[in-house]
Amino acid sequence: MNRGRRLLLTGTATWLAAVLAVTGAPVPSAVADSGPGAAQGRVTDTDGNPLPGIVVSFHLAGQLVRQDETDATGTYEVGQLPPDPHYYVEFRDPAGDFATEWYFDRNPADWTYQFVPIEPDETTTLVDTEMEDAATITGRVSSAAGEPIAGVAVSLWLIRGDSASSTRTAQTTDATGRYTIGRLKPATYIVGFYDPATGMQEYWDNGATLLGGTAIALSGGASVTADAVLGGTITNTMAPTISGRPEVGQALTASPGAWTPAGIALTYRWVVGADSDPTDDPTGAVYVPSAADIGKTVRVHVTGTAIGWLPGTALSAPSAPVAPAAVVNVVRPRITGVARVGRTLRVSRGEWEPAAVRRSFQWYVAGRRVNSATARRLVLRSAHLGKQVKVRVRATAADHRPAIVWTRSVRVRR
Template identity: 30%
Template sequence: METTLTHGVRRRPGASTLSLIAAVVIVLGMLLPSAGVAQAATSYTVSGTVTAKASATAAAVPLANVFVELLPQTPSNGTRYYASTNAAGQYSITAPGIGDYKVWFSCGDEACRAKYSDIYYGNSVSNMYGGIIKVTAAQPAARANAELGAYATLKGRTTNAAGTPVGSIGVVAQGAGGTSVSAISDTNGYFTLAKVVPGLSQVVARDSTLQSRFVTQYWSGTTGTDTASNVTIAPGASLTNVNFKLNQATSIAAKATDAAGKALPHIGYTVLTLNPTTGKWEQPQVMGRALETDASGMAYFTPEAGKSVKFAFIDNIYEQGAATPSDRYATRWYNNASTEASATILKLTQGQRVSFTMALPSAGKSLTPAYSTTTGTGKVGTNLSINPGAWGPAPVAYSYQWQRNGVAIAGATAASYLLAAADLGTLVNAKITVAKTGYATAVVPSDPYTVTVGTLSAPAPAITGTKKVGSTLTAVPGTWGPAPVTLKYQWYSSGTAIAGATASSYTLVTLDKGKSLTVKVTGSKTGYTTAAKTSAAYGAIL
């Protein structure tokens, strides 16, 4: 067949027609799906419109230049997905794929930020409470709109129940999304809360002096109330009637002085409350601060009205590294009693304030404290051990009394203590007493441990006996501890439990022939986790 050369390319006659057909096939191949050929990836987006309201009655208007960020709720590679709203308040963000997302909206300029708070989708100012947007195969284009509300301003006054202005009252607006705006009322009782995020909020007024002067109040929307309540703050609201008439707290105000009348700061104190059910005097449950006198020697406490209480100054604050006082003072119970048994019982009525001063006699020179350390796992059956540290001046004598939930454990007076089943679930610690002639005796607590279940020592059992039908096999459990441990047995024939075979020995029967025997030993003891161990296979049985 004759061939010709055209532009340096050798081709057969009719090749132009074949090329055209091939080109059509290629184009069709690009347009039509075909098995084994990857399709174009689906595009996933989150888009929406951001608006703002200057007040509760104002119309929502589009907000431009708002920064919007898409936050994947599964671990990502660190890539950020964000956009800014246009003049119509619209945005669109390409999502990395199917999944759950939160969306954060933040003003892009100072003028906007001065008026509106950042929020998450779902109108929450906290990521924790933000709503979830789901991007799915069925809904690859999700919508997340947001409406920013203008900050509110709250103004008011704090007075006592008679209407006399009182200052130093902390007023805080706590938003449901985690925001908090606070102020302290001035000497005339006035305060202003600026830039309060609109929405559900709790507006609280409490005494900021730690002097137990007044009962905490909550604004109901019209007045202050002693009962916790929430209010809804409208966007852009300017409220001037957020007033509180505070009721006097039921309280004790006690002052510690030396014999010459000098105020004693950093003196510990306690208030015992009678439990009418148990008849026991219980220690106060105070979190977050030590019970000690302030710089003016004052101690403040708010007992429950109608309850019987005993008050005492106890000079038991020892802090390593802090300036150690030269002298220590003896314990005194109200009213100047030297022992708890002789203390005068107080029972306050609602709103009553009892004030008194007690002069504490000297107890001697002060020891120099040291940190104590307690080692141990806190598990039943293990030891807790105390290193009291190096108190001074040396030499000093140490003694110990271990306690369970604050009650002395009989006979537990060594530096270490073996945790018993009775301790499970309780708080165990020790009182460390440090003594030296000529010095005030120090009594300090060690760190408490919450006692957890112990672990049994559980060896794997063995089997002895002749591997023949009619013979008796015996389980050898090994030494479980700490003794005594209750042991139970279950025999198995080739992995299947043998009904009724729950003794420490087992007589082989015809059905066991050709099989392997095992025995499982289960140990139990009060205060310990039950353990089970299985022997190695024993067989085959003849």
């Protein structure tokens, strides 16, 4: 806070800018054959008491040029300043009792300067600076599991109406997840948190955007605690599903559904029937049912994990009961022999998967089943003349569904 009358401040800078606009000539930062300038002033508290030990720093274009410390009367004088119209001045209390500010009562978080012009061979007297009691924001950043998060960047934003500007001061949480931002001028702020290790970001208190954060109005000397929890419980927003035919030997594939946040790690566990022991459940995104699963339903249990977040889980709907695998015909049986009246036809066994199958045979003539013709041989009679003959072969195996195939037909000749 500054009170009193300004001397040799922005008027000179404004005049020089006008000259530049008219002449097109650059404004020199120093005058040839002239010496450096100086600046002096006084620093007090809001009651007018002098403040000794305040560091007064003169900056140009972001670089420190000279600085001094106020004496017992609150007075400072900074010399050997190269002439320039664009100095900005910072007032900082090393003890941290008073809020840091820029001349002329500017908040460092506002990023607006009151320039101080320094003339050659002259001492500029600045308006007295009244420093306010410092406010502080402190807190702890932890994961949803309660573990401290070190290395989180903590930023401070000055709020003015519907706009915000960021302070040049940012903190990083220590090994215990704690941070402290001190020497703040009374104002309204929002605190932001960003964890570079995970990319998680929020604004106090649980705001997803800057202006969605909760503003903290600080008065002089106030201390406010703003803890933050980065992350939360991972949430399933669309249930997992299973694709594939629930059959012995046929692969079932898990689809994880949808989760929040994005980019989490997912693991899969398959639950067969009424099994309640997760320790022996198959894992992975694909499961192939075995004969032991016949008649049981299958579900997939999905777990989402991420650093700093509590795990989330979701369970799919059950599949249909697992069916036995079907016997598979590899090589079709065929009719052998001469198809003439009085001759004998035979049917080959064919090849099957699994190999150990039981076969049964039924002969058909002209599409009609021949009674008692269930052996591998058939003697052709005159009644069969000119008709088509074929065989239906049925194969069965343990824990498999039976398979039925037909041979190709042959016509009976004389």
